[in-house]
Structure formats: C-alpha cells, structure tokens
Amino acid sequence: MSKESSKTIESVLHEKRVFRPSEQVSDNARISSLDDYQNIYDLARKDPEKFWEEAARRELHWFKPFHQTLNWSNPPFAEWFSGGTTNISYNCLDRHITGPKANKTALIWEGEPGDVRQFTYKELHTDVCRTANALRTLGIKKGDLVALYMPMVPEAAIAMLACARIGAPHSVVFGGFSSDALRDRLIDGEAKAVITADGGFRKDKAVPLKKAVDAALSDGSCPTVKSVLVVQRTKEPIDMFSGRDHWWHELVPSQDEYCPAQQMESEERLFVLYTSGSTGKPKGVVHTTAGYNLWAHLTFQWIFDIKDNDIYWCTADVGWITGHSYIVYGPLSNGATTVMYEGAPRPSNPGAFWELIEKHKISIFYTAPTAIRAFMKTGREIPDKYDLSSLRLLGTVGEPINPEAWMWYREVIGGSKCPIVDTWWQTETGGVMISPLPGATPTKPGSATLPLPGIEADVVDSDGKSVEVEEGGYLVIKKPWPGMMRTIHGNPQRFKESYWEYLPFINGKPIYFAGDGARRDSDGYFWVMGRVDDVINVSGHRLGTMEIESALVSHPFVSEAAVVGRLDDLKGESIVAFVTLESGRDVNDQLFDELRSHVSKEIGSIARPDEIKFTDALPKTRSGKIMRRILRALASGEKISGDTSTLEDRSVLDKLRK
C-alpha cells in the first residue's frame, strides 16, 4: 500500500459525517425511508424467488410467460425465467409507443461540436426498426454476433437496440481501443458484422474509426466478418470496400419502418462485453435477455427514483457496461429521457458538462469520481458560472470516491440539496449491486452504503467466513441475481474458476467474488477499498496488468515487463511499468515514447504507461514469481516493508532503489 492510499483509507476510516435524505426528497420517493428499504430487503431475502418472479412479471413484457423463476441446479450456471420469451428492444420501445409516452423524448443527443438531435419514443422505434431491417438485408440472423466500434452518436444506441430486436447479440468495443484490440475481440466473438463510423470526435480531434476497422480486417484473421456498416460522422475521407462496406445513410433510411421484435428465450444472449481480468486476455462477459433486462430496469428505477419529467444524463461511453445499462437499456426500459453526449470537458471547453446541464435542464447526473476530481482541481469558478438548479440527484460510479471529492460534488455541483448515490457494481454484475436509495438511505461520504434488495453481499476472509465489523476482506455476493453474467464467451471453465471458485464454498454453496476488497462499518455500510487482484483502475477504466505486460513484451526490444498501479490523485491509479531489455539493447530517450506508442497500438491509449523504469532484473521469488508488492512500493517511492527473504537475488533490490 502506498502513502497516499493509506492516507485515503485513514480519512475514510475516520469519516463520521452522515447525510440524511431531506424530507422533500423522501416524501416524493418510491422507497421513502430506511424502514421501507429494510422491509423490501427482508421480503426479498426471505423468499428471493417469489420476489424476482413478481418483479419480472410486473416490470417486463412477456410474449410467453416463464414457468420457472430460477434454475440453480448446476451452479454457477444460472437460468432465470425459463420458458418465457421477451425482447429488450420491445421493452424499451414498443410498450411505450402505444401510450402517452409515444411522443415523449426518449433520447437527447449532443455532439462535440454542439449539434443536437432528439428522438421521441416513436421516432426511436422507427429508426431501430429500420436499422434492424438493414441488418437483416446484410444477412444477420438471430444468434449472429455483431460488433459495434462507434463514437458516441445516437446510431450507437440505435444499433444496440436493433441487434437486440432481431436477436443478434452485440459486442460493443470501446472506440478508444486500438485496431489490434478490436481484432482480438472480433476473432474471439466470431463476429459476423461490424458497425462503425468514419470517425468520431474526441477532445477536439477526429478519431479515425473506420481505418482501424480496415486494419483489423486487413490480414484476413477475422474471416467471419462479412459486412461493415458505416455511419458518416466526421466526413473524413475513408476507403469503402465494395461488397463488404455499406454506408448507414444509404442502407438504413430506405428500409421498412417496422420490424417485429424477435421473441427471445429468457436465456438467449443479449450481448458480450469484454473486460479485463488479472490473467490472460480480456474476457467476453456474457449477459442474456430477460435477467439482464430486469436488473437494468429495476436498478435504474430504484437508484434514480425516476420520475416522468426527469432528464437523466450518464456521462459514460456506450463501450462500457455503464453505457449499456444506464445510458441505453435501464432508462429506455423505464420510459425515461436519456441524454447522450459525444464530447468531454477539454481545455477549449472546461465547462462542457455544466453547460449541458444548464441547456437541457438535466435533473439526474451520473458520472465518475475521476471526472469529479479533475473538476475539483480546475476549481469551482467553472461550474459556478452555470445554472445547475435543475439537478435533483447525483450519482457516481467506476471507482472508490474519496470523501473530499464526494463533499465537493455535493456542495458545488449539487448545491448541498441533491442526494448522492455512490453505486458499486461491475461489468459482470450487469447492474448496480450496492448503492443508497435516494429517498431512503442516509449517506456517508465514500461509502456505497447498502446492498439493493435481493442482493446478499458480504465481506469475507480467505476461508469464505464473514469478517468482523471494520475488518477488511473480500467483497462477495452469496446468492444468484437476475443480472449476473452467465459465462465467459467460449470459456465456461474460466468463468467458474475465476469468479466462483476463488474462495472456498460455504455450506457447499459457491460464492461470487470478482476482485474487490471492502469493509463494513457498524451500520452495515460497505466501504469498497478497490481491487485486490492484478487489475488496475485508471480513470475508471479497468485494465489488467498482465495485458499491458504482454503488450510490452511483444516489442522486440523488451525481454520482461511487470506493471503495477500507483495511487494517483486524479486518475485513481496511474500505470508504472518495470522493463528489462533484450541484451545488447540500450535505454535511450526515444525508447520510452516508442514503448508507450507500442502499448497504444496493442491495446489503446488508455493503457499507455505513465512511467517506465528500465532495470537489469526484476525482483523474483526463487520459484520465479515477480514480487509485485515490492514493485508497488518502489513505484510509489516508499519503504519496502514485509518479508523480502523469498527474493532470489537481493542485489536486485538495491539496484532498483537506485
């Protein structure tokens, strides 16, 4: 642990402030007191299946009703709502357009250059149907995986819903990933088509997405990809390969404006989304139709206590799970108005977020701690220039939030009147697991507070036994829930081992662990401390240290590499790489830049090391394991504590210190 991290933990440990929901907030809320929450929680705990059964029947449209709520006879492979058929695109669109919501705004989109597009539910329905029909003309059938490599344009959401409509699982690849990373995902998922754009605007620059797709497909390693659908966004010149590439604006608008929603079995795939683990290549997390839909829907309703007149904005990218669940599926399934923004705050427009809130009278704002810390640093003068009075609720997600940033968010952005929901969850959990409910839960700066109804969360030791109050341990979930990932695409064994067999079974039952450490206080509140595995969180982006290491060693000059995270005031963590070179290779000034570009090319610029330390050797145990604990201490310039007697060559330490 570094100095800063112990400082953060110290301040969290001594955090005693409690903020109760105001009467005004509680009176208007669905769940309006801690007792209400406790009652629902107890109900769900006593008879989970009944709880989920009722919720699923009440909240989703079923073409055919399900006959079994949960089949957990072969854990950890769960089947939810067996026998039923539904469609998330139907739940997000069709069921709203026959009623008063038909002409309600579903999506407000603002482009980086300030262009705005809005869609009513009816309009969105038509666009999704046309796109679904376009995909069918390209030969996409139920079960075919479609990859999306898109900027934050409405077509990204439309394409997701269109895929879901015809039962083609989507796999969204974040537009910041490199062509090599895209290629890996296309191969692993055996994608049949790619939907992309000529480019996207990112911080005043045009990013060439289609070129990256061309590069990914150029060497013939993804033979399953037969077509590429291209949205025109930046109008930069691109190559179009006849027979393979199609312009969206030429193919989609001429399609029939209705496409029936495919009746999907509950457990048929909705999407695959790649995320980083502590070992190996990124894993394709699989989510299925009904359970995911229910969880995104219910959690959105609970956490944001959504009202018909809310204008809701989540600043994530659709390339991450937050964008899936809380830009697209959760809000639309509830018939809410969701805002999508292509841009980001940047030196030319540091007030971009606040301008958007003022302009669209946004009432719910959901963002990441790293963004809040960056705003704190540039000072409150910037947000103070804008009218943020439309806000009624604030949310945070992606990494632990330090109490200072939480307080700043509350006072400066929320005018001390908006509750803050600090939502803990993961790609694997499909939706939020631990979070305050705005009208019910007293909040404490830095705590995600309590698990949602139906979620049995705990903090355990390495034997799987609950730890004492205030003691640190592994954050685990003890019961299956509808939104849980179902498997890793193509690797059910890895799914089982990495999430459900990491800790021993308790009473013969597997428990879910996905890498976070936490503690609970005497009120039962959860304080998430961050990852305890070799996954690092850089500005809310999740990266495996192994992935970055393999990117580094794939460079011809590099012999060995070890990557660790160093606590960073702004980004949460920054990336420090220790590198040994092949013999005969010398360290020079260009090498640092070259290795950074190499990692950018292999993974994407989000994985670029902030610092590279060149060394003759890495500290290893006699069995050849790199001692990361030592590297972490060295990276943050602190004393190496603990046992170093297992080091194979102690002189390595002295050299590294120099």
Ligand code: WT7
């Ligand atoms: C990891 C999951 C879930 C959407 C965004 C990230 C960290 C997430 C919190 C929070 C503390 C958090 C965890 C988790 N994390 N939310 N509120 N407090 N840590 O999804 O890329 O799958 O990353 O993000 O470490 O394991 P992801």
